[in-house]
Amino acid sequence: MSSKVLWHLLRNHLRGNLRTLRARGFLHSVRKQEVFSPALMQALGKQCPHFHRLCLIETDLRSLPYDCMPPSLTTLELSRCEIPPAWFQGPASSQAPQAFPRLQHLTVQNVPAFSNQHLANIARQGTLRTLVLSEAYRVTDGGIQTAAPHLGGLESLALCRCSIGDAAAHFIGRHMKRLHLLDLGGTPSLTDACLPCLSGLAGLEELRLEGCAGLSPEAVATACRVLPRLKHLDLSQAGFDERAVHQIRAGLPNCIVTCTASGRAAKGKA
Numbered sequence: 001m002s003s004k005v006l007w008h009l010l011r012n013h014l015r016g017n018l019r020t021l022r023a024r025g026f027l028h029s030v031r032k033q034e035v036f037s038p039a040l041m042q043a044l045g046k047q048c049p050h051f052h053r054l055c056l057i058e059t060d061l062r063s064l065p066y067d068c069m070p071p072s073l074t075t076l077e078l079s080r081c082e083i084p085p086a087w088f089q090g091p092a093s094s095q096a097p098q099a100f101p102r103l104q105h106l107t108v109q110n111v112p113a114f115s116n117q118h119l120a121n122i123a124r125q126g127t128l129r130t131l132v133l134s135e136a137y138r139v140t141d142g143g144i145q146t147a148a149p150h151l152g153g154l155e156s157l158a159l160c161r162c163s164i165g166d167a168a169a170h171f172i173g174r175h176m177k178r179l180h181l182l183d184l185g186g187t188p189s190l191t192d193a194c195l196p197c198l199s200g201l202a203g204l205e206e207l208r209l210e211g212c213a214g215l216s217p218e219a220v221a222t223a224c225r226v227l228p229r230l231k232h233l234d235l236s237q238a239g240f241d242e243r244a245v246h247q248i249r250a251g252l253p254n255c256i257v258t259c260t261a262s263g264r265a266a267k268g269k270a
Contacts, residue, residue, distance in 0.1 A: 003035050010043060018048040025059030027082060035059055038068040045070030056081055066100070073101035079109045088121035105130040116143030123147035132158040132183075141167035148175040158183035158208075169194035173201060185210035185234070192216050195223035202227070208234040217244035221251045235259040 006023070021044075025035045041064065044051055053075040059082075066087045069076075090100060104127055108114050115138040122128065123146075131154060133139055139162045148171035151157075155178055159168065164187060172182065179201050184190060191214045198204070204227050209215060217240050224230055233252065235245070237260050245259045 002033065003037060003040055006035065006040060007043075010040075010047060015047050016049070018044070018051045020053040020055070021051065022055040022057075023059065024057040025081075027058040027060045027080065029058075034063060036061065036064055038064060041068040041070065045072065048072075053077075055079075061087070069101050071099055071101050074103060075105040076101070076103055077107040077109075078111050079107075081111050083111060083113050083118070085113070085115075085117070086121075088118050088125075090121065090125045100125075102127045104128060107132040107134075108136060109134040111136070112138075114138060116140060116146065119143045119147045123150040126150055126153065128154055130154070130156040132156075132160075133162055134158065134160040136162045139163060141165055141171075144168040144171050148172065151176055152178065154179055156181040158185075159187070160184070161186035165189045166191055166194035166197075169197040173197035173199065177201065177203070179204055181206040181208075183208040183210075184212060187211070188213050190214050192219035195219050198223060199226045203229055205229050206232040206234075209238060210234050210236040211238065213237070213239045217248055221248045224248070224255065225251055230255050233257045 023035060026033055036059070048070070049072055051070050051072050054073055055077040057079045062082050062084045066089060102125065103122065106122060106128060114133070114136045119139055120143065128151060131151070139159070141164050144164060145167070152175055154176050157172065157176060157179055160183060169184070169190070177200060180203055182198070182201065182204060185208050188211065190212045195215070207224065207227070207230060209220070215238060220235065224233055230252065231254070233255055236258060240259060245257065249257050
């Protein structure tokens with residue numbers, strides 16, 4: 001989508017009606033042009049007061065200040081985009097808080113620039129309920145440590161293929177007590193030492209450990225037995241054999257365990 005087309009839509013069709021916008025930019029195209037300008041983004045905010053969800057794919061946002069984003073946004077999804085270093089910063093003391101979006105749901109997938117600082121910026125706003133970070137290789141245990149005290153309201157957290165280890169699980173278990181879903185898939189650096197840290201997540205209903213090959217079935221079973229509301233445990237590609245999976249299921253009679261055993265997907269409920 002080009003900015004010219006989007007301006008046309010805004011002027012002729014979208015006034016007051018727009019709620020969700022999904023757009024693909026030209027980041028990996030031979031046509032190097034920007035889809036969103038500060039003026040266009042501000043116009044979206046003024047003319048579309050109910051605009052709450054923005055999904056961007058392959059879009060270059062490096063020339064777009066975060067304070068140009070529509071303040072009505074509550075959901076932002078970025079996939080294979082580029083963002084500037086200072087993004088997600090909240091309002092300065094001299095600026096009205098309503099001039100910035102109060103994001104409740106943030107998804108960042110394969111955005112190379114997303115770093116610990118970006119995570120800290122958005123976490124300090126204290127409004128997030130859902131956070132999904134996938135292939136965010138600049139997010140480390142240190143970034144989780146800084147952000148975790150501000151993420152106590154999170155209900156769903158996914159940290160997939162990030163540069164984290166056992167320490168991140170410690171900060172999650174200590175500060176994010178309201179989690180219903182936790183996804184640590186694609187993190188082979190996790191060991192059994194991280195699992196007891198999750199025991200304080202009494203409301204956890206779904207735990208995804210796909211591809212976490214550093215965990216033992218005995219430690220997984222022990223940790224999950226102390227999670228009273230756990231309904232779904234994903235152990236796909238964790239390398240457990242059928243016997244180990246059966247033992248885990250036997251100890252979790254109220255939980256559906258999904259796994260990959262002997263090269264075949266197996267699902268069951270004890």
